[in-house]
Amino acid sequence: MYTHLALLRGINVSGHNMIKMDDLKVLLERMGFQNVRTYIQSGNVFVDSDEEHGATLGFRIKQEIFKEWGYDVPIIVVTKEDLEACLNNNPYLKEKDADTKKLYFTFISKELNESSIHELKMSQVKPDEAVIDKNRIYVKYAVGAGKTRFDQKYIEKKLNVTATMRNWNTVTKLLEMYNE
Template sequence: MTTHLALLRGINVSGHNMLKMDALKTTLEAIGFQNVQTYIQSGNVFVDTEEESTAAVAFTIKQEIFKAFGHEVPVVVIGKSDLEICFKNNPFLKEKDIDFKKLYVAFVSVVLRSDSINDLKISQFKPDEASIDGSRIYIKYAVGAGKTRFDQKYIEKKLNVTATIRNWNTVSQLLKMYE
């Protein structure tokens, strides 16, 4: 059995794509996922399955959400190691007096090239900062996530990927839940 973490993008935001976590849990259990557990309403779902492929799990969940609820919801599936790497490799954690409320991680659907940071043209968003590591983009917002154009839509458009962003508190809680 493999435990996967499905990160759903764009649900329960400003009254759009409303999806109750209890209903999602029941739906995913009905198609064979085990030990389904959700965390907050923003679409963080742990599932156990014999399937090891994160892409296959993401496709199954995305397809089932559309069938059951009629929502086209992008899904990025990660493992415990992805969250552990976040803590090990996030360059902003090394800064003195870091404000954790300004730290975010964008999880993307593919492993990015090391030069993908150039494609993002992050310098036009200064003083926001970003760093790429595999299938993660570490972000430090200067003011906050709600006051920048360097968001998930921008990342998806520039890199042609599916992306979903979580704040540092959520990333920390999800790792604790994995353990």
């Protein structure tokens, strides 16, 4: 049995793609997943499954959400190691007076190389900063996530990927839940 964390992008945001987590949990249990747990309303779902491959599991969930609610919801499945890397390898933590309220993580649908950072054209979103680490981007906002052009849509467009973002507190809590 494998534990997977599915990150659903774009649900319950500004009244769009509304899915109650209790309803999502019921759907996933009907699909045969066990120990289904959700965290907050933004689409963080743990499931236990015999399915080894996260991408296959994410695709199955995406199909069922479309059948049930008619929403085309991108899903990225991340591992416990992905979450640990976010918290342990974050280059911005080394800075004096690092403010975790301005640190975000973008999870990407495919592995990127370090040269992909050029495609992001960071000069267009200064003073925000980013570092690519395989299928994650460490983001440091100068002011905050609500006051920037450098969001998940910008990243998706520049890198031609599916992406979803989570803040420091959410990633910290999700790792705690993985360890439960």
